[in-house]
Amino acid sequence: MSEYRCPECGYTYDENKGDEHEGYAPGTAFSKLPDDFACPDCSVRFKGDFDKL
């Protein structure tokens, strides 16, 4: 389980926690997020732009 961070705004997706507000259950792998996943906070960085921590 890893964390991935948006390089623009710092939003962090933690696979352990998921993102309840966005509808991603705890344990959802980053790779399982939709292909068109955009940063929930800034929307100007996409799945491929995120940095693995």
Next chain:
Amino acid sequence: MKGYTATLPDGEAIYYVDRKRYLWTLSVIYPLQPFIGIWLHAETGNEAWLLLPIFLGYVVNPILDWVLGEDTNNPPEAVILQLDRDPFYRALTYIVVPLHFVSLIGAAWWAGTQSLSWWGFLGLAVVAGITSGLGINTGHELGHKKSKLERTLAKIVLAVPVYGHFWIEHNRGHHRDVSTPEDPASSRMGESIYRFARREIPGAFRRAWAIEKDRLERRGKSAWDPNNQILQSMSLSVVLQVGLLLAFGWKMIPFLIVHNVFAWWQLTSANYVEHYGLLRLNDENGRYERCQPHHSWNSNHIFSNLVLFHLERHSDHHAHPLRRYQSLRHFDNLPSLPSGYFGSYLLAWVPPLWYRVMDKALLALPHIDGDLDKVNIEPEKREMIFKKYAESGSASS
């Protein structure tokens, strides 16, 4: 006045004072403008005073922008973090939220309880509408932030103009799709503001609803669940407007219709001028290139920026959507509007005049340099525009 100190990488110490710090209170008091008209009407008995805020907005504002000119000052990069975190600036955005309710209720009370002529009544409804349009600007600043408090305040203030879907549509839709033909909130070359409004207003609502529906479906909920953030804000709108109807009677029906339409029209006008004709090109993977500073029109005119929480420094806003208004920066050689937003709206409302000024400015931008393939063009006008500029020899394609 409060200052910030920082040390540059080369060891030099700097001290920065934000000279606009207290001037930002203009963004807070400006939404109280209906009361100037109401007070002067009460004092003199002359209903024409009710229209004063229209005159202030579209005659005095552009003149002040012209007279006071542009402000290109930037806070140094080294103090941006301190400036962003200074609670003074965010407090202003909180204080203005209840003032929007006070303004609408005050204007509705005057319209509902005084015997006004039809034009005085209509004028006051228009004034209330353009004032609530400023509420969309407040909701914009708040809705971009991460904190629960600010997002809640965004939903609350957007209830005044009945535009609760705006912050979802804007953050999750417009920022993603800006300056592409897919974006209902980016205007195209050759598209008049009246045509744009018919694409933008329904398009924005549909996109917001789709985004929120997707999110709720992922959570296993229906689109009509109480967690729907659009419905939360809209419910407050219903309470507010039905409350005004019950308090001041049937006159509120025409009053609120005019109010709502003019509030939305403010946002339509802002959206229209912010990205006119600008186009993100495809990158090597066939995706749209990342939004660049040259994909937004800007204005550094100081007065209109001070009443709009720096909205007109639009390129930096798109580069860094969460950056707070006080920290937005100016950059040289950006696409620049001929006036602040209020003056630019006047131009936009007269399409032949808008095209005359802006089509020329658009094609002269360094990254376009007359190449119509790098412009977001209204499809129905495409042939006509290509013909016009090919004949004049100013298009390279």
